[in-house]
Amino acid sequence: MTLSIGSIAPDFTAETTQGPISFHEWIGDGWAILFSHPKAFTPVCTTELGYMAGLGEEFAKRGTKIAGLSVDANDDNTRWLPDIEEVSGNHVDYPIISDSELKVAKLYNMLEADSGDSAAGRTAANNATVRTVYIIGPDKKIRAMLLYPMSTGRNFDEVLRLLDSVQLTERKGVATPVNWKPGEDCIIPPSVSDEDAKAKYPGGWETVKSYLRRIPQPQD
The missing domain is CATH 3.40.30.10 (Glutaredoxin)
Incomplete structure (x- = not known):
């Protein structure tokens, strides 16, 4: 297997x-x-x-x-x-x-x-x-x-960072960019439309490209 x-x-x-x-x-x-x-x-x-x-x-x-x-x-x-x-x-x-x-x-x-x-x-x-x-x-x-x-x-610090990313992205439905660390901006996944994003992220987002939308890390 x-x-x-x-x-x-x-x-x-x-x-x-x-x-x-x-x-x-x-x-x-x-x-x-x-x-x-x-x-x-x-x-x-x-x-x-x-x-x-x-x-x-x-x-x-x-x-x-x-x-x-x-x-x-x-x-x-x-x-x-x-x-x-x-x-x-x-x-x-x-x-x-x-x-x-x-x-x-x-x-x-x-x-x-x-x-x-x-x-x-x-x-x-x-x-x-x-x-x-x-x-x-x-x-x-x-x-x-x-x-x-x-x-x-x-690099077990990287394993810890990876775990943080995996847990956050599953919990909040976001993605994390290159070299992301806890507390830094995240990304709205392309699978989430702008219309759905408005309801999910009422604070808005920064549009870098049509497919790259940044938001502050969602808090629990």
Whole structure:
């Protein structure tokens, strides 16, 4: 199964550093970020998991749970946690999912079906494609996907910005322009006619082009 924006995020059960979870049940009625890593005790991923831990409160404010996925045994991931905290200064208080049989990586199209069924003997290079971020909505559908090479640390501030945009655009029916940040002007989607926009945005808008109409960010 090929995953894309709008696909249902596959459900699974797995061991984690915080005990067993059933993924959809764990998400509940909120949002979730699933971000994967090719192997425990790797340098780039160590910095990433630590930085993500430092953003935990920001994601919680947005009703969003976070979970890491590492293609290793649960014992390895657990032993990795002190290193992450030492390097980053942040305590990892979210679950790291053990995928030692590579089932989740395959389920989420990060490894080929013939990649084997054990993490034993595999290196980060073998798992180089396990470097994806998924933003998942309360309906368990994928809202966004970001893929990175293993040599490039991910920008989790951008993931937070993307989450803000996705949540705002769904809640208020707007679009966000290039480099948008919370509080900045938004765009009226082309699917909304001027007539409908008058009722929806009584304060009016700035017409840059017939297809580009700016408005202040709608407030809750």
